[in-house]
Amino acid sequence: MARYRPEPPHTHDRAPRTAILLVNLGTPAAPTAAALRPYLKQFLSDPRVIELPRLLWWPILNGIILNTRPRKSAEKYASVWMEEGSPLKVHTERQARLLAGYLGHAGISGLEVDWAMRYGAPSIAEVLDRLRAQGCTRILIVPMYPQYAASTTGSVMDDVAHCLLEWRNLPEIRYVRSFHDDPGYIGALAASVRAHWMREGRQGERLLLSFHGLPRSTRDQGDPYYYECHETARLLAAELGLPEERVLITFQSRFGRAEWLQPYTQPTLEALAAGGLRSVDVMCPGFVADCLETLEEIAMECRDAFLEKGGEHFGYIPCLNEDHAWIEALSAIVRTQLGHWLALPATAEAELAPNARRAHAPDAAD
């Protein structure tokens, strides 16, 4: 059996074409148990996500989780589903379209900008195949996770490598590994917090930053995620001029019984309300697109929990989604990487964000 699939015709004699591929986590095709099952099966079968020995995990996944979770999760998805589909998919698709527009506006044309999902559809494999058929020989992969984690960014890298096992004429690949301290990203978060305060005409007593959790053991084994979350929070607080004690960092979406990164989001909010705090603003800087984990878990469940314990004002600050400052920042992040491949037009160079300019300085490490 041939190991490599045939190449599309004439990819070898064309000028190099460059593509940008935004990758987010993935989402079910519909808010139903039937659609949740294959999505959860693929997600929770990823050894980067569940690190337990397969012999132990298989019976738990197939015997318990896939028989109970799809229905419960489907109900939650139904509560946030948009007319055009799952919020995560809707925002990711819009972000890709806007990014293409921003890059075109900056004079960078002829690029393919596409998007894929690590689990579910469109898969990384199918979009890479499409880019190959379009003659793309340089592909910049952008996992849409500001903070690196082996279970998210690492898993995207695994899947890309796995897909390319079948190619004969391999493309050049670059990755945006993480952008937790990117000044454009931090600036976009700060602008979003300020806009929230302006809309509400007040600031909450605390700004709580809730990041997706991970098993605590991953930090002990060297995953930089926890530290990158803390660095994002530190830079954001500094950008907003907030003293340390006004900003709290918590971790949400715990899965299973093991200890996860602490403090946990919901118990923290409950303790704050029970301790007399009346108002809080909550943001999820680890998600660049609103999704089930932000819209349902934070803006609904955590809000209810905070108010039930005596809190009076819970201000949910939406994810960056299609914010102008964020798409600008994303475009600068991408341009920094593309600079390694393309002779960028002078106008684009002149407009580069401060972080990108630094990376282009002659003394910058490459």
Ligand SMILES: C=CC1=C(C)c2cc3[nH]c(cc4nc(cc5[nH]c(cc1n2)c(C)c5CCC(=O)O)C(CCC(=O)O)=C4C)c(C)c3C=C
């Ligand atoms: C052990 C399980 C999980 C780990 C580890 C994990 C890490 C992790 N996840 C995100 C981002 C998202 N997760 C989302 C949903 C989701 N996450 C898990 C489990 C783990 N995540 C499950 C089972 C689900 C599905 C929903 C459910 O049944 O509860 C989503 C939202 C997807 C959507 O469709 O809206 C995102 C985004 C990060 C960033 C991360 C590690 C840092």
Ligand SMILES: [Fe+2]
């Ligand atoms: Fe998750």
Ligand SMILES: [Fe+2]
């Ligand atoms: Fe508020």
